[in-house]
Amino acid sequence: GLMWGMIYLFPRLLDAITDPIMGFISDNTKSRWGRRRVYVLIGSIIMGVAYIFMWQLFKENSLEYNFWYFFFWSIIFYLGLTFFSVPYVAMGYEMSDDFHERTNIMAVAQWIGQWAWVIAPLFWLIMYDPEWFPSADVAARELAIWVAIPCAICAMIPALFIKSESTLNEDYEPLNLSNIGGSLTKIRDSFKEAFKIKEFRKLCLSTFFIFNAFNTVASLTFFVIVYKLFNGDAGASGVWVSLFGCLGALGTTFIVIPIVTALSKKLGKKKAFMICQSISILGYLMLYFLFIPGKPWLYILALPFFSFGIGSLFTIMMSMTADVIDIDELNTGKRREGTFGAIYWWMVKVGYAIAGALSGGIIWLVGFDSDLATIEQQGAVDGLHAFFCFFPMLGTLAAMFIMRNYDVTEKRASEIRSQLDKRKSLNNGVNTSFYGLNKLESLMSLKGKSSYLTDVKDDISLYELKSAFQKSLSSKLHGICFSPYREGQNVNQRLSGTQIDERMEVIAPYTSWIRSFSSRNGNELIPLSARSKGLKSMIGAWVSGNEAQNNLEIESLIDLAKKGQVDIAVVGNEVLLRDELPMEVIIDYLKRVKKALFNTPVGYVDAYYQFVDHPELIEICDVLLINCYPFWEGCAIGKSTAYLNEMYEMVKQVAGEKPIIITETGWPNEGSENLEAVPSMINAMKYFVNVTNWSKDKGVEIFYFSSFDESWKVHQEGDVGARWGIWDKDENFKY
Template identity: 40%
Template sequence: MTDPEHHQTAPQDRISLLNKFIYGLGALVNNLLGAAIGGMVIVLNLGLGMNPALVGLVSALPRLTDAITDPLMGYISDNTRSKWGRRRPYIFGGAIAAGILFAALWQLPSDQSETFYFWFFLIGSLIFYLAYTVFATPWVALGYELTPDYHERTRLMAVQNFMGQMAYLIAPWFLWFMQNDNFFDDMSQGAGWLAIIIGAFTVCVGILPAIFLKEPNQHIVDKPTAKDTEALAPGVKGFFKGFADTIKFKPFLCLCGATFLVFNGFMMVSSFQFYVIIYYVFNGDTNMGSEYAGWAGTLSAIATFCVIFIVTKISTHFGKRRAFFFAIGMSIIGYGSKWFCYHPDYPLLILAPVPFIAFGLGGLFTLMGSMIADVCDFDELKTHKRREGMYGSIFWWVVKLGMAVALAAGGVLLNATGFDVALGGEQSESTIFYMRLFDAVVPMVFSAIAIWLVMLYPITEETAYQTRAKLEARRGAV
């Protein structure tokens, strides 16, 4: 790899460390809610006895509605004009609503039918995810526009990813907390109290980016006309046109496809590997399995902190694409090593693949946000509009879709292995084999395809700075 010519970040383009930290608090809230949903949903199966396929379905369906609500929220945010800005009012109100609704969602009544739990959780999830969207979509868009500099964008995303990873430092212990007999009578009661804690944290911390960060109004290049504000039709037409233009932009599609594959593979493993650890490595011992899974998750979060620093440095010297190839390649090595390291006779080897796997999400969310911000510049050059909200909403809907597909597929695959929770540690040999096979091979294949997609992404450091120069010249002329 050759060392390309580098541009220096101008002082006015830099974001203070304090502001990066405050923006990163939004990532902590965002990731905590996402990780909690993925990690706590196991309660519906192990705690309430719901069929794994139904658990996967009730987890997936609400995320599919985001295909409408996320881009709509992005469009609303892009076109909002208020004295508080385009993003901050929604971040503030969305954080409060999401925290309260998340706490309420997990107050599951006891001794109800499987059908009752399915509809209770489905309806509650639909309402919660709407509030979650109101918070997350404008917060993501705000990050894309805080700086116009190619390298400072990566540094900002590195800090926010670093902050966001703190959620994954905590999340692996959710199962241990919920099923701990010393604290609660049953797992569903533990989930209820955990949700209250997470909800309160969401309200108190999620509002901080809205309070302390300022929006860069110089990036708003289009102003609403009287016709736009007096009639609904132009807004509806503008939404569909903006949506169509966004999903047709090939550099953006490359990033979305790669993100879907990498994140889908990781999330499928994150829900599936609990079963492999508990029922293969520890022969059905839930307490030991959850403890070791917790240690593995904690090590993953710690390793990811280091990965973020490494990937940021590689991106600076060799470009964002090559940094992505390196990071995802390392994660493929980690997934493959699980086949050999997950062994009943050597439980500590569970920790060996973790640092390699950490390169997956550590690299993905450090680089993708920065690359999408570059895409927004290319889009403005073509359309004369800033659509950070639209791009961010569709990108994160792809992330959510990956989570939904992973959760649904995880339940279906678990049934396909022949797993029966009533058998405990007496699962059949074929069940164990297929559980291990899906756990290792699926994310390896997905990650390899993601590397191929990013090879097609055309934006380099040089082209990004050329685009910025053209935009600034055009804005100055206007």
């Protein structure tokens, strides 16, 4: 009995102690292969080798020899498990920032993991079958090899095939011997910091109660089935002990995990947890009443309900832990998947060790003796059965009580993610005086973007593409950015009403709105021309570092709006992007226009990420007007719509109830390449068709940039600057 307790307790306690140390090491590893992969590979090899040696036990050796032999290899095996499991769990946590995708990832992992619990109980059938093996000890020695090799190979897969970025240049804690020794203090501090997060405390404690109450009685399964249902005759029990574990795992695999994943998406993670644990309580009650001697098949009816307890636990809890890690990063500025994974599983493993001791305590408490038949100790058998059903119920109820106020909803998780993205954008130190290359990448760490579902095929013929372009244009755009300047003109020259009317005549059949950028030097004639063609107008006041000119622009805009010619008033275009005015001045201008105009929506236009960086802009604007250019961020055409979608979704997450309009997006047909973004006639047409399809699919209002080519922009944007129009500089249709 003492040897059994030591074998059950000490290796698992060692595992629980070494896990946090491994978490610290994994979180701070500098390697060309990233933080996790090397340890996963090493742990896989150690576990595979140790598992084979651990079970090479022979009856002819003494009891003491076999005990110490098994004890030693158990220690090695659990050290390998620490090397493997801590970075492996962390890899799962850091795979996604998405609230629901995290649940999907954990559900898939748990689904695959459940197959071990389906298969393992079947070993009971073959180990004692003389047609398979001459004895159980021979079976253990041979099966250990056949189990260890494929499991070790499978365990290596994350190390070999999950790509990770190099961490050689990261600012991590040094991993020298003295620092690792001193890491125990850091680990203690990490524990304290982690447990300051009340949501994480709830996750750990509720998992502790559910999982370990279950494991306390799990080792009693054999005795309850054999003695309650078969009067102590193990031979007569046949397959029923194996079926209990096997069918329970199958229920988890094909019923519980799909249901809990769906419930989590529909109702939220907390509600899904509460519902699943309530179902498990019903299952435990059914097990109490359906354990009837002579009718073992009845307990099968309870297994699908019973399986909801453990079956749903780790799918939901590990997904919730990933959400909590975001809270920790917001609080501390550190990204510590390894540490949190280690702490969470420390709670599980310490409890697992305690569960082994408690199961022995229950057997002692009820006075059960495996050498006696049921009829001689009916009370003890009934006591085991009662503990088997009601002890996990108590643990489940305690966990549900703890989780009753858990409040990390999808909305809160999105808000936290948004704040982290904003912080990362500020820390990246991107120069906002120009449209940043890969800005979206720096904000959201997007990898592997693919095409959007409404995109045209990559191999579409030129004829089909031209037809799709014409169809998209003929069905009318929401809006077009109006380009008033002809060849040889620039922004300092005054425009004539005739010129504006001629250009308005060209674009009017293809749009419902136009957007202008200034309210002076002839631009004030644009809204009246648009009205004459039945178009609505978004009219801008050009704002720069020239205060006198700004005042003239703003007064002209106010005058036009009061005449009823402006549907949306815009104060400034990409002023922050050009770094021409401080935020306070822009807000003062906006307040001035809003005070003058009561019935006209007022907004400010800038690159999408400026609204993420500056929540005060969101507060002051009636409508959020964002410019989104996958081209200027170096995005390939095949991924550009998905890229645009992420730009829009990023602002949507911080917009609250404010409407969002994309005021500029487009693609040039000629000019220099910008990383993976290639100007060409084909790409410009594809982008136009894909974006118009996307806007209709998402219900997003966009102003396409631009109506006409304007040569003067070469001086500001290089050779591509003059090639953004749907029509050329002479007002001829380009496509």
